[in-house]
Amino acid sequence: xxxxxKFLLFIPAETQxxxxxxxxxxxxxxxxxxxxxxxxxxxxxxxxxxxxxxxWASMLGGLSFTGPVRLFSRWQRKFQDGSAWGIDGSRPxxxxxxxxxIQPIDxxxxxxxxxxxxxxxxxxxxxxxxxxxxxxxxxxxxxDSSPERVAHILFLxxxxxxxxxxxxxxxxxxxTEPDVEPDPQESSxxxxxxxxx
Amino acid sequence: xxxxxxxxxxxxxxxxxxxVLRAERGLSRQDLAxxxxxxxxxxxxxxxGDYNPSLTLAFALSRYFGLPIEAIFSPEPxxxxxxxxxxxxRSSSGxxx
Numbered sequence: 381x382x383x384x385x386k387f388l389l390f391i392p393a394e395t396q397x398x399x400x401x402x403x404x405x406x407x408x409x410x411x412x413x414x415x416x417x418x419x420x421x422x423x424x425x426x427x428x429x430x431x432x433x434x435x436w437a438s439m440l441g442g443l444s445f446t447g448p449v450r451l452f453s454r455w456q457r458k459f460q461d462g463s464a465w466g467i468d469g470s471r472p473x474x475x476x477x478x479x480x481x482i483q484p485i486d487x488x489x490x491x492x493x494x495x496x497x498x499x500x501x502x503x504x505x506x507x508x509x510x511x512x513x514x515x516x517x518x519x520x521x522x523x524d525s526s527p528e529r530v531a532h533i534l535f536l537x538x539x540x541x542x543x544x545x546x547x548x549x550x551x552x553x554x555x556t557e558p559d560v561e562p563d564p565q566e567s568s569x570x571x572x573x574x575x576x577x
Numbered sequence: 578x579x580x581x582x583x584x585x586x587x588x589x590x591x592x593x594x595x596x597v598l599r600a601e602r603g604l605s606r607q608d609l610a611x612x613x614x615x616x617x618x619x620x621x622x623x624x625x626g627d628y629n630p631s632l633t634l635a636f637a638l639s640r641y642f643g644l645p646i647e648a649i650f651s652p653e654p655x656x657x658x659x660x661x662x663x664x665x666x667r668s669s670s671g672x673x674x
Contacts, residue, residue, distance in 0.1 A: 489615040491628050560621055565605040 399554045406440060406551065414540045426535055433539050437546030440554065495553060503548035511541065589629075593650045596624040597658070598642050613637050 393399050413436065420426070514537055522530045599609055599620075610617035613634065622628035630638070630650075639646045 489619050490631050490634060491619040491622055492616060494628070560618055563606045563621075565600060565603060565608075 396559050403551045403555050417536050429539050433542050437543045440547050440550035499549040499552040502552055591629045591650050592654050
């Protein structure tokens with residue numbers, strides 16, 4: 381039986397190469413989004429940015445409770461109601477579908493948790509330096525600015541930084557997750573990608 | 578048998594016989610993962626020595642295979658089973674007879 385191909389952001393995610401392509405595509409669009417912010421003005425447009433930031437950050441699964449991007453998991457078959465964990469292009473997110481979320485954190489085994497923690501450590505230990513630098517230098521830059529300009533610059537900084545804080549751990553997992561070699565004992569071939577959280 | 582490479586949880590390399598024990602019993606990674614309630618990919622990481630299990634998981638593996646933990650995991654590379662059973666490797670078997 382041929383399992384359906386799985387996609388993340390409309391890109392097939394079976395191999396490490398394609399997963400890395402997803403990360404590159406994601407951050408290219410991210411840079412375009414950050415540049416677009418430069419032209420943004422007015423409170424109404426700023427307000428629209430907040431749900432957009434949430435949407436942007438959750439594209440790689442960064443806002444889900446499960447944390448890691450589980451590309452190879454078969455655990456969704458244990459969900460009796462058929463709910464899945466994330467946005468993988470073919471299954472509705474459990475929140476959006478109105479289905480009960482069945483303690484997804486319990487679905488991570490110890491290796492998943494170790495991988496999640498390592499990715500978050502790597503991401504946040506990298507991001508802390510630009511974040512600290514921005515916090516220290518922002519007052520110097522904004523000292524003589526008008527309130528409107530201050531608000532604009534703070535939005536310019538905070539929205540991409542928020543999205544980056546949410547997405548980077550997931551991007552690290554996507555980037556580093558190796559391909560699974562075929563199991564000789566497996567009678568039917570393993571399907572590479574099953575769920576993305 | 579794992580090559581005991583650097584593990585993703587940053588601890589010292591640990592060698593194991595999970596792949597051999599699984600093959601002996603004709604189990605797939607998914608079968609073993611279901612029995613231990615872990616992800617099947619985790620079994621692959623264990624077999625390659627990319628991940629060192631917790632004591633809980635090590636004891637679960639020990640119980641499942643009915644073997645002591647030191648028969649499954651070792652800080653030193655395992656000798657080949659043939660060498661352990663017959664006392665010598667293939668090259669020296671002629672000398673021992």
